[in-house]
Structure formats: structure tokens, C-alpha cells
Amino acid sequence: MKNFKQIISKLISENIDIDEKEIYMYIEMPKDSKNGDYSFPCFKLAKELKKAPPVIAQELKEKLDEKIADISDIEKVDIVGGYLNFYISPISFTNEVLNEFETQPKIGSSKIGEGKKIVIDYSAPNIAKQFHIGHLRSTVIGGALYRIYQHLGYTVIGINHIGDYGTQFGKLIEGYKMWGSEYDIEKDPINELTKIYVRISDLCKKDEKVLQACRDNFKKLEDGDEYCVSLWTRFRNLSLTEFQKVYDLLGSKFDSWNGEAFYSDKMPEIISILEKTGKLEESQGARIINLEDKGINTPCIIEKTNGSTTYATRDLAAIVYRARNYDFDKALYVVSYEQTLHFKQVFEVAKLLGLDEKYTKGLEHVSFGMVLLPTGKMSTRDGNVISLDDLLKESISRARDIIEEKNPSLEGKDEISKKVGIGAIIFNDLANSRVKDEIFDWNQILNFQGETGPYIQYTFVRTQSILEKAGIKDAPDLKSVKPEILQDMYAQDIIKLLYDFTDVLIQVTDKNEPSILSRYLIELSKAFSVFYNENKIMADDEDVRNSRIYLTYAVRKSFETRC
Ligand code: ARG
Numbered sequence: 001m002k003n004f005k006q007i008i009s010k011l012i013s014e015n016i017d018i019d020e021k022e023i024y025m026y027i028e029m030p031k032d033s034k035n036g037d038y039s040f041p042c043f044k045l046a047k048e049l050k051k052a053p054p055v056i057a058q059e060l061k062e063k064l065d066e067k068i069a070d071i072s073d074i075e076k077v078d079i080v081g082g083y084l085n086f087y088i089s090p091i092s093f094t095n096e097v098l099n100e101f102e103t104q105p106k107i108g109s110s111k112i113g114e115g116k117k118i119v120i121d122y123s124a125p126n127i128a129k130q131f132h133i134g135h136l137r138s139t140v141i142g143g144a145l146y147r148i149y150q151h152l153g154y155t156v157i158g159i160n161h162i163g164d165y166g167t168q169f170g171k172l173i174e175g176y177k178m179w180g181s182e183y184d185i186e187k188d189p190i191n192e193l194t195k196i197y198v199r200i201s202d203l204c205k206k207d208e209k210v211l212q213a214c215r216d217n218f219k220k221l222e223d224g225d226e227y228c229v230s231l232w233t234r235f236r237n238l239s240l241t242e243f244q245k246v247y248d249l250l251g252s253k254f255d256s257w258n259g260e261a262f263y264s265d266k267m268p269e270i271i272s273i274l275e276k277t278g279k280l281e282e283s284q285g286a287r288i289i290n291l292e293d294k295g296i297n298t299p300c301i302i303e304k305t306n307g308s309t310t311y312a313t314r315d316l317a318a319i320v321y322r323a324r325n326y327d328f329d330k331a332l333y334v335v336s337y338e339q340t341l342h343f344k345q346v347f348e349v350a351k352l353l354g355l356d357e358k359y360t361k362g363l364e365h366v367s368f369g370m371v372l373l374p375t376g377k378m379s380t381r382d383g384n385v386i387s388l389d390d391l392l393k394e395s396i397s398r399a400r401d402i403i404e405e406k407n408p409s410l411e412g413k414d415e416i417s418k419k420v421g422i423g424a425i426i427f428n429d430l431a432n433s434r435v436k437d438e439i440f441d442w443n444q445i446l447n448f449q450g451e452t453g454p455y456i457q458y459t460f461v462r463t464q465s466i467l468e469k470a471g472i473k474d475a476p477d478l479k480s481v482k483p484e485i486l487q488d489m490y491a492q493d494i495i496k497l498l499y500d501f502t503d504v505l506i507q508v509t510d511k512n513e514p515s516i517l518s519r520y521l522i523e524l525s526k527a528f529s530v531f532y533n534e535n536k537i538m539a540d541d542e543d544v545r546n547s548r549i550y551l552t553y554a555v556r557k558s559f560e561t562r563c
Contacts, residue, residue: 001100001499004073004088008038011071012084015063016056018045029500036078036085037093037496043082053082060084090492094483097498101554102478106151107561108501113154113509119322120146120156122334123252126163127239127259128172128193131246131388133371133440134336140429141368142334143252144514147562148505157326161318162259164236166311168197170218173231174210175200189238190387219308222264232261242389249392249422263317267309270317270353274302277352289349300345315346316353323359330362332512337367337435366512369437396421398446399454420446420454427453430518451522456559459525463556466537470549480546490531491551497524498554521559528555 005027006020013020026044030036042060043053051059057079064084068074073092078085101107122142125131142158149156175196176185183192204211221228240257247253271287274280280287285305291298301310322331333343343365351360399421403413410416428445431452432438448454470476486495497520504520507513537548 001096001502002073002092004086004092005038005503007071007073008040008086011064011067012040012060015060015067016045016049018048030085033496035080035083037088038086040084040086041082042084046082054079057082057084090487090495091483093492093495093499094486097495097554098478098481098483098550101498101550101557102475107558108505109151109153110502110506111153112506113149113152116153116329117155117157117326118149119159119326119328119331120149120334121159121161121318121332122146123247123254124161124163124259124335125239125243126168128168128190128197128235129163129239130190130194131243133388133391136246136250136388136391136425137368137371137429137434137438138334138336139247139250139252140426141366141434141514142332143250144430144517145332145334145366145509145512148508148514148517151561152502152505152509154509157256157322157328158254159256159258159322160254162236162240162257164232165221165260165264165314167215167218167308169221169228169232169235170214170216171200171204172197172235173217173221173228174214176231185235185238189235190242193235193239215306215308219306222308236261246388246392249418250426258318258321260311260314263314263321264309266317266321267313270313270320271302273353274349279352289345289352291345291348294348296341296344296348298341298345300349302349312342312346312349315342316349319346319350319359319363320353320355323355328359328362330364331359332364332366334366334368337369340365340367343367364512366434368434371438371440373440392422392425395425395442395446398442399424402446402448420457423453423457425453427456427518430514433515434513456521456525459528460556460559462532463528463552463559466532466552467549467556470538470545472549472553476546476550476553478550480543481550482543482547485544485547486551488535490527490534491548493527494524494531494551494555497527498558501558524555524558528552 006024009020009024009027012018012023023040026041028039028041030039041053042056045051045056046053049056061077061079061084064077068077073089075087075089077087120142122145123135123139125135146156146158172193179196179199183196185192185196200210200214204214217228221232271280274289279289280302281290281299283299286301287303288299288301291300300312302313302316303309319331322328335343343363347360347363347365350363396417400413400417403410403417403420424445428440429438444450445452446454448458467476486492500520504517508516531551535548537545537552539545539548
């Protein structure tokens, strides 16, 4: 596809002697199409050119007016305030989009990421604990980023950094040793293990000796003690089988399941590097890195009093491992904002590990807000938890109720309830800017008329049924389309959106913000809905009909895009 933004950047740069890339960065897309398709804010150059923005705009317009007379893609340039607004000819947009759908098998894809590697650390539930709604957000946001990066040509490595290590396993082992026979952990692993965990934690609070035994267990586990390792392996496998049920429902996949324990034999190297830096300090029996001079008041604990490692040490070992094995350009950590301090500390200490700057600069915490019930925080302690498995099942059953009410004779109700119920939950997690806390409200999530997953699915199905009625199986014939028919504002709104698809995906990766794509899909659904209501698709005139059918096909194809 012709890149109009680039054509404009080039044109401007040739006429004011400023680097094309710089211009490209400044060009905006006006929200209101009255202000053109692309807009160049001249005030960005005021300092550099030592001229007032309206003067720059005027001078540029005079030069460009002459040039664009020969460029059929650009209709006109005008000035509004310090902005230079460019109007692309609608027929050019139309031709570009039609051509793209005809020739490009993967709509929206790009080569921008070729040769670059992105590691995404996401999901990462903890063994023997509930896979909770925060892990769901991580799984969904991480999974979306994974596919979007891949679509743009990046090599992506998705890692499920399972929480399978730490003192809690010492507790669990102790609890199991004491009361294992009372619990059926094969039947209902997570719940039974959680019960043991709660019980032993209570005992630890009362009995210092038990607490010590738990700590020792974890140390033994790290040292490879046979009994501890075998119990740990059993807990881990049982938990992973449970988690897989959720991943199957969500369609989540990972390239690596290296959890925290994987790094247990890689920790000594980290500690020895840190020792050599002279920054590793003793503090009340533990070993820490003080980060006060970096503006972080809480030190990073590297080794606890009994010599066992911490969550942070394991993350440090993981950074070194990932740098060596994946040679990443970016390593993203899709984890709740509650861990902001942890990642600040870890990324700062990582700079002491002697890695190439490329790696430490590529580390990024992609944080997200909490999921709140209308009644407040969901937490693991106060019993206000919703297990993820239950949540997904409830969504499916609510979707089913809606179908029973609205369309009881629908075929394939089981399959459709599943798609709608799960789609609704996934979309809800992606719909708002990720840093915002999210209020989990069933009425909103499953509202077919709202800005929701079901609304997008509904639009998709509608395009599908129009195409079926028109007898289109694969793709309609582009030769039957007359671009000049698609010049009305309703068709043009869709065409502009379709043209922007790749750009939207690039914006997602610039900010690691999938909600930009969600917003876009809502806009596209709305634009299609207006188009459908205003323009009769199955028109009597054959050319009109064929052209509108093709546009419907293009919308469907965009919705269908997957890697
Ligand atoms: N297991 C952790 C938790 O549930 C999240 C791990 C995130 N990834 C990481 N590399 N620290 O809180």
C-alpha cells in the first residue's frame, strides 16, 4: 500500500530541508475529517527554523501548492492555525485499500519487525494457588501483544514464568508432611493445596519452630533434597494440568514454561557477579543492593538470612538467561502495577550484571490496573475471590441465558455461548487503557449493544451472513467493483479505517497498549453498522451491489485477521 503519510513527509522535507523521519514523527491524523486526513503541526519546527508557526505554514503551503498539482493522490493543502492540513483524494484511499485486500493475504501485516526479537513474559500464575483474575489480565494482554508483534514481523518468544519457587513451597511441603492424608489433592489440586497452605500459614504465625521448619524445607528444595523435590514436582504437575484448562478455554500458547525454579542453578553466577561489583551489602543477615542513589528507597534483597534466594534474584537470573538465549531487542513483563517497585529494583540491579546496554534498555514493565468487583478489590485473602475457571464458566452460562431469551431456536448454542462468553471476558480486559483499574461488571461485559466483545462478534457475523446471502464463498471478484461507487461518506469512513489498520497495530506496539486496537475495532464495527443502515448493500444495481459486497468482505477479512 502507498504510505500517504510518508509521501507527505517526503514532500515537506524536500521543501524545508528537515529530515523526513523527523517530519514523519510529527504528522498527526486529525480526529475530525473536516481538518483533512493528515495534519502537520508547524509549531514543532518553530524553534529549529526560528520562525512563527503561521509563517512556516504559509511558506510551505505556497511551495507545496505548486508541487501537488502534479500529485493526483493529494487533493489540496490548507492552513488552520499553525497546522498544515492535507486532503488525500478519496479515490486514492479506495484504490489502495481495494488493492491491499486483493493482494495481501495477511491484512495489516508488516515487515517493520523483521530481524527484531521480543520476549514477552506473561500469565505466570503461581503453583498451588488459584489462577486469579489478575493472571487473566496478564494472559490476555500478553497474548494480544504477542500476536500483534508477530503480525508486524517480529520474532516473539512468549514465556510463562510460572511461580513455582519460594518459601511458600517450604510451607506447603511441611503442611503436606503433617496432614497430607487428610486432603485429596489429586481430585481438586488447587483448592486442596490452598487449604493446606492456609492451615500451615496459620500455624506458622503461632509457632516459630514450624515457621523455621518451612524455611528449611525451601532451602532443602533448593539444595535438591529428594523428598522435597518429589513433592514439589507433584504439586507443580497437578497445578499445571489445572492451569491448562484455562489456557484451553482462552486459546493461550507459550513458547517456554521456564518458571522461577528453572533458574535455581543459575543464581550462584548472579550472586558472584554482584559480589564482584562491590555493591552487595550485608544487612541484618541478608544480602542486599542499596538503590537509594538511584532514587529507589527500598533495597533489593538478593539473598535472605538463611541463604535462600528471592523472587528478585530469580528475575535477575532470567534476564541474563533471556539475553544470552534469545538476544532480545525488547523484553516485556506484563504484570500488575502492584509489582512496579519490584521491576524498578530488578531493572536497576540488572545494570550491574555486565550485560550489553541493548538488553538493559530493552526491559520494560508493561503494567496493568487491578480488576475490581463493583464491591471492591478482589483478593486472595478475604474470600472475595473468583476463580478464573468459575468466572469463564459463568460468562459462558450468562451468554447462554441471553441466547435462550433472545433466540431460543438458534443452532449450535453450546459452541456459540462459549465463543460469546469467553470473547466478552477477553475483550473486556483489552478494552480500556491497561493502566486503569477495571470494574468487573457482568451487565457491561455482556451487553450486546455496548462497546463490547459480543458487539464486535455480532458485526462480524452480520458481515458473514451478508456475504453468504450474496453467495460469496471465498473472495468476491475485485473486477466487479467500481471504486467511484464507494465515495459516499459511510463507505469512506470504513475505507479510511481499513487503510489505517497497520498503523494502528504499530501504535499498539509503540505503547504496548492493545486497547488502541480494541478502540479501532469498535470504530470499525460502528462504521459498518452505519454503512449498513444507510446504504442498501443488496442494491438492485449490480455495480452498486458488487462494490458494497466487496467492502463488506473487506471488513469481515479485517475482523478475521489472525497470525
Ligand atoms: N508469579 C508472579 C505473580 O503471580 C508473576 C510473575 C511475573 N513475571 C516475572 N518475571 N516476575 O505475582
